[in-house]
Amino acid sequence: MSARSPSLGRRAAQGAFLVFCWAATGVALMALAAILWSLFRQGIAGLNLDVFTKSTPAPGSQGGLLNAILGSLMMCAVAMAGATTVGVLAGTWLSEFAKQSLYGKVVRFVNDVLLSAPSILVGLFIYELLVRPAGGFSGFAGSAALALLAIPVIVRTTEDVLRLQPTALREASIALGAPVWRTILTVIWKSAQGGMLTGALLAFARISGETAPLLFTALNNQFLSLDLTKPTANLPVVIFQFALSAYDDWRRLAWAGAMLIAVAVLAVTIIARLATREPKRS
Amino acid sequence: MSVATDTDAPPGAAPARTAKGVVFDRGFEILCFAAATLLLSALGGLIVSLAIGGWPAFAKFGFTFFVSSEWDPVQEVYGAAGPIVGTLVTATLALLFALPFAFGVAIFLVELCPSKLRRPIGTAVELLAGIPSIVYGMWGLFVFAPWFAHHVQMPIMMQAPPGSIWETLTAGIPNGANILTASLIMAIMVLPFIAATMRELLLSIPPAVRESAYGLGSNTFEVIGQVSIPYIRTGAVGAVMLGLGRALGETMAVTFIIGNAHGFPTSIFASGATIASTIANEFAEATGALHTASLIALGLVLFLITFAVLGLARLLIARQAPS
Numbered sequence: 001m002s003a004r005s006p007s008l009g010r011r012a013a014q015g016a017f018l019v020f021c022w023a024a025t026g027v028a029l030m031a032l033a034a035i036l037w038s039l040f041r042q043g044i045a046g047l048n049l050d051v052f053t054k055s056t057p058a059p060g061s062q063g064g065l066l067n068a069i070l071g072s073l074m075m076c077a078v079a080m081a082g083a084t085t086v087g088v089l090a091g092t093w094l095s096e097f098a099k100q101s102l103y104g105k106v107v108r109f110v111n112d113v114l115l116s117a118p119s120i121l122v123g124l125f126i127y128e129l130l131v132r133p134a135g136g137f138s139g140f141a142g143s144a145a146l147a148l149l150a151i152p153v154i155v156r157t158t159e160d161v162l163r164l165q166p167t168a169l170r171e172a173s174i175a176l177g178a179p180v181w182r183t184i185l186t187v188i189w190k191s192a193q194g195g196m197l198t199g200a201l202l203a204f205a206r207i208s209g210e211t212a213p214l215l216f217t218a219l220n221n222q223f224l225s226l227d228l229t230k231p232t233a234n235l236p237v238v239i240f241q242f243a244l245s246a247y248d249d250w251r252r253l254a255w256a257g258a259m260l261i262a263v264a265v266l267a268v269t270i271i272a273r274l275a276t277r278e279p280k281r282s
Numbered sequence: 283m284s285v286a287t288d289t290d291a292p293p294g295a296a297p298a299r300t301a302k303g304v305v306f307d308r309g310f311e312i313l314c315f316a317a318a319t320l321l322l323s324a325l326g327g328l329i330v331s332l333a334i335g336g337w338p339a340f341a342k343f344g345f346t347f348f349v350s351s352e353w354d355p356v357q358e359v360y361g362a363a364g365p366i367v368g369t370l371v372t373a374t375l376a377l378l379f380a381l382p383f384a385f386g387v388a389i390f391l392v393e394l395c396p397s398k399l400r401r402p403i404g405t406a407v408e409l410l411a412g413i414p415s416i417v418y419g420m421w422g423l424f425v426f427a428p429w430f431a432h433h434v435q436m437p438i439m440m441q442a443p444p445g446s447i448w449e450t451l452t453a454g455i456p457n458g459a460n461i462l463t464a465s466l467i468m469a470i471m472v473l474p475f476i477a478a479t480m481r482e483l484l485l486s487i488p489p490a491v492r493e494s495a496y497g498l499g500s501n502t503f504e505v506i507g508q509v510s511i512p513y514i515r516t517g518a519v520g521a522v523m524l525g526l527g528r529a530l531g532e533t534m535a536v537t538f539i540i541g542n543a544h545g546f547p548t549s550i551f552a553s554g555a556t557i558a559s560t561i562a563n564e565f566a567e568a569t570g571a572l573h574t575a576s577l578i579a580l581g582l583v584l585f586l587i588t589f590a591v592l593g594l595a596r597l598l599i600a601r602q603a604p605s
Contacts, residue, residue: 010501017503021394024386025403028477031470032410038425039417086317093314107318110325112596116475116524118531118588120558121328124565124581128331148324155321181310209414212533212558216566236416240534243420258417269412273405 036262043259046252051260055224056238059247065257067224071233075139075218076208078228079146084200087151088189091158096184108159115152122148123213131217139232142218149210150203157199161192194275201272205265211236235261329585336579338572347579353544353560355569360576362557362583364544368461369556369584371547372536373529375465380473380525387473388480389506411474419538422467427458427539430466435551454551455541462550464540468532472525479521483514483602517602523595530588533558557584 050064057063090107098104126145131137165188173183189196219231220238235257242254339347339360350361391404435456442449454460487510495509511518541553542563555563557580568574 010504014501014503017506018394020382021386021390024383025390025395025407027383028387028410028470028473029403029406032406032413034425035413035417035421038421042424086320089314089317090321093311093318097311097314098318104318107322109593109596110322113589113592114321114325116527116531116592117328118533118558118584120531120533120561121332121581121585121588124335124561124578125324125328125331127565128335128578129327151321151324179304180307182306184310205412209416211414211416212562215562219566236414236534239416239420243416243423244538254420258414258420261414262417265412265414266409269409270405273408 039255039259039262042252042255043262046254046256047259051253051256056222056233056242056253057249058222059245059250062249063253065235065238065253065260067221067233068235068238068257069260070224070226071139071218071221072208072235074226074228075143075146075214075232075234076204078140078143079150079207080200080204082143083147083150083154083203086147087154087199087203088158088196090151091155092162092184092189094155094159095162096180096188111152111155114148115156118212119145119149119210120212120215123215123217126213126217137217137219137231139218139228139230142214142232142234143228145213145217146207146210149213150207153203153206154196154199157202158192158196161195161199162188164195165192198272198275201268201275205268205272208268209236209261209265211240215240329582332578332582332585336575336582338575339579342572343576347576348583351545355564355573358570358572360572362576362580364546365555365557365560365580366583367546368540368554369530369558369587372461372465372468372540372554372556373526373532375462375550376468376472376529377522377526379466379469380476381522383469384473384476384480384525387477388484391477391481392484393502393506407474407477410470411478415471415532415534416538418467418471418535422463422535422539423459426467427463429458430463431456431458435460435462439551451549452551453549455553456551459539459541459553460551461540461547461554464536464554464556467535467539468529471532471535472528475528476521476525479524479599480514480518483517483521483599484510486602487513514602517599520595520598520602523591523598527588527592527595530591531558531584532556533562537562557581 050062051066052064052069053066054062054064055067056065090111094104094108094111098107122145126141126148130141130144134141169187169191170183173187174180178187214234214237218234218237220241221231221233223233225232239254239257239261242250242257245251245254343350343360347360347362348366349363350359351363351367352359352361353364354360387407391400391407395403435452435454435458439452439454439456442452491513492505492509495505500508536556537559540555540559542555542559543553544555544560547554561577561581561584564573565577568577
């Protein structure tokens with residue numbers, strides 16, 4: 001393999017390879033740019049004050065997305081409240097109590113699988129668990145499906161970030177006489193709160209655009225309703241129905257809604273990324 | 283902790299607090315344990331509920347459910363072969379398209395990218411993963427599919443010699459809503475996931491290993507091809523399977539763009555259906571108990587496939603990088 005100067009073939013292979021890597025990245029970035037460009041172009045065209053002040057219209061009449069936006073926010077809030085509680089506790093157990101036990105390994109593995117499990121199956125599960133026995137679709141069922149998708153993200157980040165906390169911190173707290181639960185609550189969680197917040201934000205970003213699990217849990221509601229025990233309007237399902245409809249008004253609203261969701265998700269993702277860098281600087 | 287027993291507790295506040303600490307410690311640990319167990323039972327519940335819900339379909343059709351491609355809600359006859367084949371074909375195609383690009387992006391970010399651009403480009407690729415599936419679906423149906431039909435599909439169909447196998451493979455309605463476009467959109471969606479995992483694996487290679495190869499006179503291509511990739515191959519296979527798991531379960535984007543036709547796909551430009559798209563389209567409007575049960579049975583099939591793929595992926599990645 002040794003020659004005095006690199007042979008032409010080796011240099012050509014090297015060159016072609018480098019060009020390919022640059023090109024691959026270029027293609028990925030171009031795809032992102034193309035998607036964002038058409039999303040904003042169509043989305044801004046469909047955006048006006050009515051979108052935020054009126055509920056979804058019947059075909060042919062004027063309307064907006066107010067009920068869908070409110071419904072999405074309510075369901076996400078309920079889902080995040082539940083998911084954060086369960087996720088943080090489970091992540092804490094994995095990091096602080098499970099150690100190398102077999103049960104801990106099993107839970108960790110199951111969590112990793114749930115992390116990328118198809119979201120539509122979660123919808124089916126919640127349908128069987130909550131919708132069918134209750135005899136009807138409801139906003140709470142939608143929240144439960146979203147929570148189940150958010151929990152694995154929170155568990156994973158919580159465990160990772162708690163493991164990064166130095167053992168000396170725990171020892172110092174115990175040595176001062178604090179019991180373990182107090183050590184975890186006021187010392188470990190406190191010092192890991194930035195990372196845990198990032199995990200919650202990423203989980204929120206993940207669930208706020210989810211459509212598939214809501215199709216047969218929350219369903220949809222044409223009217224403004226704050227009652228989560230009834231079918232609840234939500235942005236993703238409204239976008240799905242309106243985008244595939246034959247009415248131009250509805251399609252415009254679908255684009256506007258898609259842009260709102262994408263902007264929210266991308267903003268939260270970027271904030272989460274910036275937040276992870278913060279602790280190092282201070 | 284050793285002074286926590288009540289009998290030999292010396293007077294004063296400290297022992298009482300410790301005893302209380304012991305009680306709360308147990309309580310807190312049990313609380314955390316319960317949360318972890320809830321996670322485990324969610325997966326168990328998922329399997330059990332899909333099995334119970336899908337049972338009527340399995341009982342009625344038996345093994346023919348898996349091999350028949352007849353899906354007829356009017357006659358109440360359901361066979362899952364069409365969607366199952368559709369799922370496997372689209373996911374495999376998506377992976378084939380995404381793989382070289384994901385590799386290129388990961389290697390670019392680790393080896394070639396100027397350090398100033400590393401963070402912005404890394405974040406941009408991450409955003410690609412963050413865009414909701416439904417946005418991909420809308421973009422695919424209204425922007426990508428018409429473009430693809432006009433600039434790619436039509437020319438290819440015109441070129442096909444009549445009567446050849448090539449013509450059969452590319453037959454279809456030239457509207458861009460077909461198996462190939464669905465795979466391409468899915469490829470864009472799984473690319474960032476594979477690239478991110480691959481990037482972490484590449485970063486985990488000890489510098490000494492790569493430096494030795496450079497020291498022997500290898501260039502970047504040779505170091506990556508003969509040292510880096512063999513070093514991470516177990517994990518790399520895992521990363522690819524993780525992408526496959528994503529593609530198999532992808533729902534909304536595919537539902538928008540695959541054209542939703544049951545039956546075996548015979549051409550890359552034919553409309554098709556995947557398990558996930560069939561469930562998304564029909565479940566809320568299922569006509570009868572057997573229809574619902576058949577859709578849930580499809581869900582169980584999808585779950586078993588993805589669980590096997592994702593489980594294997596995680597095992598491979600974990601073996602590569604024992605943390």
